[in-house]
Amino acid sequence: MKQRQILNSQQIDLVITRLCFQLIEVHNDFSQSVILGIQPRGIHLAQRIHKIISTIVRKKDIKCGTLDITFYRDDFRQKELIPSSTQIDFDIENKNVILVDDVLYTGRTVRAALDAMLALGRPKDVELVALIDRRLSRNVPIHAKYIGKIIDSIASEKVLVHWKETDGKDEVILMTEKTND
């Protein structure tokens, strides 16, 4: 496998900051909005966004939770899945929900997340934030409103997002099968 870095730590910081400003433009002071990170890989991005937005709008009570979608997946019998925890200690009824994930690929994770979220209440509005959008590989009609970076990759390639919290450093890597040319 050939590895190529697509975003380094500094670029990731810039991209996340831009996403935060885009979110603030729409959600103002976040009094009616909540952030939900999709488990397991979307929670780090959600926490960063939450931290930056809290600093910028100078509010300490912006709600941020984690959403586990394991039991709502449609590929449950084809993969080994380890459930994580859903931690949402606030009401999402009639709120503007901002779903956050690291990579938007087939869209199936987000489809499951919509189901998982609806089991907790009926939000007024749902938006999606993705750090990476692999727009050529979508299986379901789902689109992110806020996108960090678009990557046009083929199915045999892999996009890995590393986070400081779990992998030691922030970076986005594209893995490609080695060819002889």
Next chain:
Amino acid sequence: MTKLSTPHLLGIKDLTASDIELIFKTTDNFKNIINRPIKKVPSLRDITIANLFFESSTRTRISFELAEKRLSADVINFSSSGSSVKKGETLIDTVNNILAMKVDMVVMRHPAPGAAHFLSKNVNAKIVNAGDGTHEHPTQALLDAYSIRQKFGKVRGKKVVIIGDILHSRVALSNIYCLKKLGVEVMVCGPTTLIPKYITSLGVKVEHHLRKALQWCDVANILRIQLERQDIKYFPTLREYSMQYGVNKTLLDSLKKEITIMHPGPINRGVEITSDVADSKQSIILEQVENGVAIRMAVLYLLAGRHEEN
């Protein structure tokens, strides 16, 4: 570990300690889910489960049925009374006929020890043992150990005494296997006639004096006297049993510490346990029942998700 080491849940004996840990972790998730306003997840919406009860049951049966429904599985219930079993149909025939209607999993309670093992070798479906005679009752043992874990934060190193009819109890055997695998010290307590002769070979202590046993333990799991399985007299009268082995408030208050009381149900109030103990703050009997649904959801989910390696 992301999957169980066994395709069926026939007994705790076949499980490894990491299987049990995996079940507990998954149970944590389901406990969270069944305490939400919408208690259902769609995980098993493509699975049909048959509950075959050849022996009477309230808790286990309702608990399994609820667990299945909360996982969105299709459920059919069968009880041997009023069925073709009365007309002389064999177990394998009964089950195969039900499976012919495209059933994926079977939850079975049967009066014969080993019935679940027998079925797993002869039919093509995933089997969950919901109690086979005096042999095993794995989900009960799992929910008991889970309730201890919930109460103390961990199970390893705790001291548990199982009191009563050890000889006829599948709950006792499954509990011993389960607790030993999790590193718990286990003692059994009861009249000599109701303690199997070779029970010490499972690595448990034996104590015939109730007070000493209670003084030793952190948790007392009290069992019912299974009169329906006793073909001979094992003790003179229930009253005498109750005097010697009944757990009451006076006895508990006279101990130097507060121990936790468990009971798998059904309770015979005034025999093995008095009402004031069963309903006291020390008792976690109703927590056991609540955890039962989450444990069974975890077991069904993990078994259904286990795909065979090619």
